[in-house]
Every structure is written in structure tokens, then in C-alpha cells.
Amino acid sequence: MDSTTRHAGILTHLRREGRVEVADLAAALGTSEMTIRRDLDVLARAGVLRRVRGGAVSLLSRGEELPFAMREVEASDAKQRMATAVSGLLRDGEAVVVDSGTTGLAVARALAGRRLTVMPLSIHALGPLAGSPATTLLVPGGTARFGEGSLVGPMTEASLRSLRFDTVVLTCCGFSATDGVTAYDVQDAAVKRAAVASASRVVLVAEAAKFARTALVVVCPVTEIDTVVTDVDVPDEAVAQLTAAGVDVIRA
Incomplete structure (x- = not known):
């Protein structure tokens, strides 16, 4: 090992x-x-x-998160499968926001080379998305969180508010049908909320472990989520709760 x-x-x-x-x-x-x-x-x-x-x-504690490099190795196979499933949900020509975090980076890599307009909310995703002329890369302003690489602050939120996207691919630190989408960082949560408000469709990507966690800051309730892409280890009870709330669930 x-x-x-x-x-x-x-x-x-x-x-x-x-x-x-x-x-x-x-x-x-x-x-x-x-x-x-x-x-x-x-x-x-x-x-x-x-x-x-x-x-x-x-x-x-509830208000802290693992360093980015360590989270990147957590459930890496599941993240790749979920990212592939997300790519299959997007049509060529869509305008898409890709959220930050290690799962967001996996999604960005899966979308590389697709004929899409993509605004990533992390500096880590810029490289993978910039490698093909087929992908139109929109880079928001803002402040990059040290170590994490997520773009936050008034400039990032203003960039999102000024545009309208077909889909936002949202990530999270915790999620449940009761508590909704939660995040550890207050600024990061504000950017996520702005992304949700800017998009016609909200696709949440969350591995099964996220269903057992509730982080500090509420991003949005489950009613604002259209589709959840998760892995095969998610509990059946959680899937049933989401389906009852009108959310489509895809297990990858």
C-alpha cells in the first residue's frame, strides 16, 4: 500500500x-x-x-477542511466516474459554471476539449480547460484562497451575477435532504450561491461520504438542486429522500 x-x-x-x-x-x-x-x-x-x-x-472541526492535496486522493476513482457522468449530462454549446474543490477539478478534466463555454471557480481548473480551442474559457475575477485555489470575493460574485449559464456543476463539503448543501468557508459559500442563482440547471456532484457530513455554512436547500450525481456507495435511504423531493439521482 x-x-x-x-x-x-x-x-x-x-x-x-x-x-x-x-x-x-x-x-x-x-x-x-x-x-x-x-x-x-x-x-x-x-x-x-x-x-x-x-x-x-x-x-x-465542522469549520475546517482538509488541505486540497489530501482531499484530492480521497475517493479519487469515484470522483472520476462522477465527472464522466456529469460530462454526459451536458450538451455541446452549453455555458457551464464548474465549482471549485477536488471534485470540481475532476469535472474540469472530464470536460477538457468539449465544445462548451466554461467558467471555472478554481485556479486549479484553468490548465485542464485551457488546452483546447474547442472550449471557450471564461475566467472570473476574485481572490484565490491560499492552498485551496478557489476564487472568492465580490469580484467573483459580480462576474457570476453578470452572466447567465445553462448549468452550474456544484460541489459541496456536506449534503443531505434535510440540511441541503453546506460548505466550510463563508466566502466560498457566497460564491456557490451566486453560481446557483446564475444558472438554469443545478447539478450537484457529491460522493457518498459527503452525505454523512454537515459543514458550517448553508449554501442552498435541496429544493434548488435539479440533479445529484453521486457514487454507488450512497445509502438507499438518502436516494429515496432526494427522489421524494423531486431530485434526479445518478449513481456513477
């Missing part, structure tokens, strides 16, 4: 339990305790946990 996969496994346990023990992680991940200690030291330097005797405790 490589370090990226181990880190993802450690983070999964940490999110679920809040505290992890070296011996338990070594057994669960099939590696040595020495390797786990090194992994915990790496994650501690990244600021997501604090080392304690025999293990570590999470430093992630």
Missing part, C-alpha cells in the same frame, strides 16, 4: 473516530507501526491532526 492510500485510510478512520491508535491503524491498513508513526507525523505537519501518546487526535 503506497503512502497516498495509507493517508486516505488514516483520514477515514480519523473522521469517523476523532482519535486513532497506532496499533489499530497498523492492523487495519496492513502495515508496520513504524510506518504508521511516520504517516501520522506527515499528517501532523499538514495540520490535520495532533500527535498524542500512542496515536493522534483530529484537529478538524
